[in-house]
Amino acid sequence: MSTKAKNDGLFCELYWGTTRNEVWSFDAEQPRVLAAQDETAPLPLYGFTLPEEPYLLAERTEHGYRVFIPPAARIERSRRGEAFRPVPDAELQRTGDRAWVELTQEDQLRLCEGELSLHLAPSVAGKRPAALGLKDFGWLGMVAILFLSLPVGFLLAGPSPERMAESNARALTQARELEQAERKRLGVDTPARPLSPEAARPDAGTRTLPANLGVQ
Numbered sequence: 001m002s003t004k005a006k007n008d009g010l011f012c013e014l015y016w017g018t019t020r021n022e023v024w025s026f027d028a029e030q031p032r033v034l035a036a037q038d039e040t041a042p043l044p045l046y047g048f049t050l051p052e053e054p055y056l057l058a059e060r061t062e063h064g065y066r067v068f069i070p071p072a073a074r075i076e077r078s079r080r081g082e083a084f085r086p087v088p089d090a091e092l093q094r095t096g097d098r099a100w101v102e103l104t105q106e107d108q109l110r111l112c113e114g115e116l117s118l119h120l121a122p123s124v125a126g127k128r129p130a131a132l133g134l135k136d137f138g139w140l141g142m143v144a145i146l147f148l149s150l151p152v153g154f155l156l157a158g159p160s161p162e163r164m165a166e167s168n169a170r171a172l173t174q175a176r177e178l179e180q181a182e183r184k185r186l187g188v189d190t191p192a193r194p195l196s197p198e199a200a201r202p203d204a205g206t207r208t209l210p211a212n213l214g215v216q
Contacts, residue, residue: 010058010065010103011123012043017115025123033058033065047116048073058103058120065103066093067120069111075101078108 010033014022024043026033034054035045041054049072058065069075069092076084092099103109103120111118 009123011121013119014045015117015119027123028060031060032056045118048111048113048118061102063102063104064107064122065120066100067103067109067111068098068100070113073111073113076110076112077101078110080106084108084110 008028009030010026012024012026012033013020022044026042030042033043033056035041035043035048035050035057036053036055037046037048037050038044038053043057045055045057048070050070055070056068058067060066067075075087075092077087078084087101092101094100101109103122105122108119108121111120
């Protein structure tokens, strides 16, 4: 039987009540997921009753993953994002004394035992990005040309020295007009009359004599 699954991996989340405690992701190069109550196991699964260790929890199939249910666990399914519902016994498959269900791309499974729950869903771990095609290179080239043309266009369309001089002269004229309007508003727009020679003569000022000198 072919083991090439349509999804790319398996994503596992361990919850204690509503609190997520651990997260694991297994890529397409790991066709079997082994669990044990051991930190060195690929999936350290404490709190679940496992008949043996390591316990084969999931293996890849043609359509997704075959998930084996621990003997004391309850199995629930959520399809297309709906609420989790118990999986009826009639939908369980068996291989020997092991019960299992199929996990496809449209499903999420939840194994529950006590306050613990293990969520299993398809994952994209290990997915390699597709190589760039000719169309992608064409778009990249157009973006690069546009990016490089912006500074060149700015330099060509920028103001010339003549325009800058005209702009400066216009700004100075407007400043003078504003200054004249402000002086007129303050009543100081009449030019001041020059001082007469007498008025312009400097004042001798006041001299202070020493205390030991008398005034005749």
